[in-house]
Amino acid sequence: MEQFLQVGVISSTHGIRGEVKVFPTTDDPARFKKLKKVLLDTGKERLKLEIQSVKFFKQFVIVKFRGIDNINDIEKYKGKSLMVPREDAVQLEEDEYYIADLIGMEVYTDGGRFGTLKDVMETGANEVYIIDSDEHGEVLVPAIHDCILDVDVEKQTMKIRLMDGLI
Missing domain, CATH: 2.40.30.60 (RimM)
Known part of the structure; x- marks a missing residue:
């Protein structure tokens, strides 16, 4: 961290x-x-x-x-x-993270390692995680509960579910 x-x-x-x-x-x-x-x-x-x-x-x-x-x-x-x-720093609410802690995380799906989170794009509605995937290139994943299943800042890992049409 x-x-x-x-x-x-x-x-x-x-x-x-x-x-x-x-x-x-x-x-x-x-x-x-x-x-x-x-x-x-x-x-x-x-x-x-x-x-x-x-x-x-x-x-x-x-x-x-x-x-x-x-x-x-x-x-x-x-x-x-x-x-x-x-x-x-400002105290975080539940399910909030500092961007600096997210960048570089290893990202996984049920199928195994998916890629590395390389940046966070801030939009009006919600943030979007930019993941560099070995298989799919750059993938944009909305930072919503339907997609982001688990974030472990200590282990530097994130588990996601890919919505239909993302890749």
Whole structure:
């Protein structure tokens, strides 16, 4: 399991005083109001940043970090991820999973190994699991109870039932 979970990606700067536009990768962008700190994944290291202020603009979260007061100090981090430790992540409901925990899972049907879950597509109604199958190529499976029979995060396995017409 991943120790850190992504909550957003810095998409661009906002103004000249060090604010950034963050594209939220969390189900609840309002959670940024409750966050005190995040980890900026630079690719080489994780920098601990304290959140000074948060506001919202269209689909973005505008974030100001304490101690970063100039556009030049933050501009180099465009495209970089903002992470939180797992213990600071939003608590999940029953049958909910962090996407980071699902990616890479081995997927099985009654017939045996089917493939590997390679991505999760978020749609309006429900999520769709993108499974890379050795036999069928890329298969899209809706994340609904009729299709997803069991998920074991510890063992990194998922059991599915394929609906007619999926493959």
